[in-house]
Amino acid sequence: MYDIVVFGATGYTGRLCASFIAQNYPTTVQWGIAGRSETKLKDLAKELQRDFPDRVQPETELVELDIESLTPLVSKSKVVINGVGPFHRFSTPIVEACARLGVHYVDFTTETLWIKGLIEKYEDVARESGAILIPGISPTAPADLIAWLITKQIRDSFSTGPSEVIATGKLDIKAMSAGSLTTVLDSLATYGPSWYLSGNPWILSPSSQKPKSTPSPPLLTRLFGYRSAPGLGGLSTSFTGPGNSSIVHRSASQNPNLYGPTFHYSEYLPAASITSAFLIHLVTKLAVLMISIPLIRGLLRRKLVPSDNAAVPDQEELRRLERAEYCAVGRVETYGEKPVARALFVREGALYEFTALLTCAGARVLLNEERGEERRGKGGFFTPSLLGMEYVEGLRDGGVRIEVQDLTVDV
Ligand SMILES: NC(=O)c1ccc[n+]([C@@H]2O[C@H](COP(=O)([O-])OP(=O)(O)OC[C@H]3O[C@@H](n4cnc5c(N)ncnc54)[C@H](OP(=O)(O)O)[C@@H]3O)[C@@H](O)[C@H]2O)c1
Structure with missing residues (x-):
């Protein structure tokens, strides 16, 4: 059983979340890093071991982004942090799995129209299962x-x-990371x-x-x-x-x-x-x-978006x-x-470290369920302020x- 799993842990921001957990969460936390590339996951695990040798090390989990592959991993997790973006293109199955299995969820999406679609599709499912879902906590x-x-x-x-x-x-x-630039361009392409x-x-x-x-x-x-x-x-x-x-x-x-x-x-x-x-x-x-003009978007993609984050x-x-x-x-x-x-x-x-702080401090509040009286038995799509003063104090x-x-x- 995992207390917390980071999906997209090998991405630019996902890595910062993994470092934040290794550095700041209690050493009793059982956690995992999940992604699509075994090599990248192993490299990240080695880096965490090197940078934080006296902290609890994560398990690595190789996953595909479909509900069948996600179910075994999500069902043995209490809280999911998700960094797989652009979110509207790839992350809907992760939210669906959490909503169905009653697993709490946070991510750092900026895609409001994607959140709207998620609420329409999975709000009732999450109410039933008790999953607290906070997309866009950062x-x-x-x-x-x-x-x-x-x-x-x-x-x-x-x-x-x-x-x-x-x-x-x-x-x-x-x-800006390659992932952030791609997300701005893809969001305008998808939603206009x-x-x-x-x-x-x-x-x-x-x-x-x-x-x-x-x-x-x-x-x-x-x-x-x-x-x-x-x-x-x-x-x-x-x-x-x-x-x-x-x-x-x-x-x-x-x-x-x-x-x-x-x-x-x-x-x-x-x-x-x-x-x-x-x-x-x-x-x-x-x-x-x-x-929003496809030709300009294509040019910007070629000129601005680096193939990796080496330039950041x-x-x-x-x-x-x-x-x-x-x-x-x-x-x-x-x-x-x-x-x-x-x-x-x-x-x-x-600011990318700030994203990791906002996300991981929020996820940590969701882990402390014995203190979350106001949230008990509540499921659905919520906003960061649901996490209350415990979240404010975590950020301070x-x-x-x-x-x-x-x-x-x-x-
Ligand atoms: N709200 C904020 O403050 C904030 C801050 C930063 C980023 N963001 C958003 O967060 C998202 C990620 O940004 P980033 O900079 O971390 O980008 P990134 O470095 O490109 O990371 C993207 C992650 O998604 C994974 N991924 C992409 N396509 C996939 C697919 N088809 N199947 C499985 N995994 C896939 C990547 O896996 P691989 O590692 O295997 O490629 C990687 O782990 C973007 O949407 C960005 O806009 C928001």
Whole structure:
């Protein structure tokens, strides 16, 4: 029996997850690394043995991605971490196996439309089996957790949910792996540009849970991407905003007693001026339109996607160059435009290692089932905030600065 199995462990990000587990999980953990290449799995096992000789070593598991081959391995696992991407092309059978066999699951997909399809197909199956499935725990956890923390803060102070949470999310990315670049190109090829251009932020919520009226962005925002918000300053269009918003709204629809009936979340990039906001907006929309043209996609694939990850700088260098910062403010009806709560989520260091931290810290919470009273007997597709304060504390232990501030004293 395995406590945890990493699928796609031989990929760029899967390896970082394997290293994270070897370095940080309790030495009693029984774990496995799974993949399609025996040679790569053996190499990874040797590296882990060399880098972490005094830690518990994983078993290697060779698997094919069909339900028959996956069933024996998934059925002897408690939690699955999956890094096989592009996820919409290869990973559906892994999610199906977990949903059917009642095995908890996390991954780091950015493919919101794939998640939507999974919910439609396997939500009822997972409810029946008790599997807790959290696709996209990275990259969506920062946005989902700060929205949840602000909502809790406002609920405690005002006995109501926020009318709106507005956030900024900024990733200082200095390198992308071959897998990430391929996923951007393949997602636009499969799904087309429309959701990426005007993403419906309620796409992952049951239509019955969507509030009757949601605030429409100001005209300036819709036309030019610019918005100004007290407590956050100038804002512009964010490529990752719709994906994060759809996860936060799913959290709200699954927990209406906390978030309240009028909750609304929106996410932007910080912008220094109206001109830079407009430029960011224009470049984002144009890039999506260009990548949806097959000829341009083909050229980009040839020019940008390396055949392996040798060109990606090593983690040591990225640790000095990269960071992630999310900031959010929350409002309530009675205080109008003035924010009443603020939250911050900052991680200095390499972003692919940050993905491994968000994913493995989440998986570890799912392993601690004896402490997860709120989750017991619950199955289905959930969002990172389901993992609650235990997850927040795990991330703080991993070096993330997470703060929530009550602004009512200044209001
Ligand atoms: N959310 C985030 O923050 C975040 C961060 C990083 C990556 N990602 C996403 O994670 C995914 C993986 O990224 P990466 O950089 O790790 O890519 P990668 O290095 O290309 O790894 C892909 C993994 O999938 C496996 N795989 C691919 N096709 C397969 C197939 N047909 N059958 C079986 N296994 C297959 C690969 O196996 P082999 O090793 O045998 O080739 C490898 O283990 C991408 O979709 C990327 O967008 C998200």
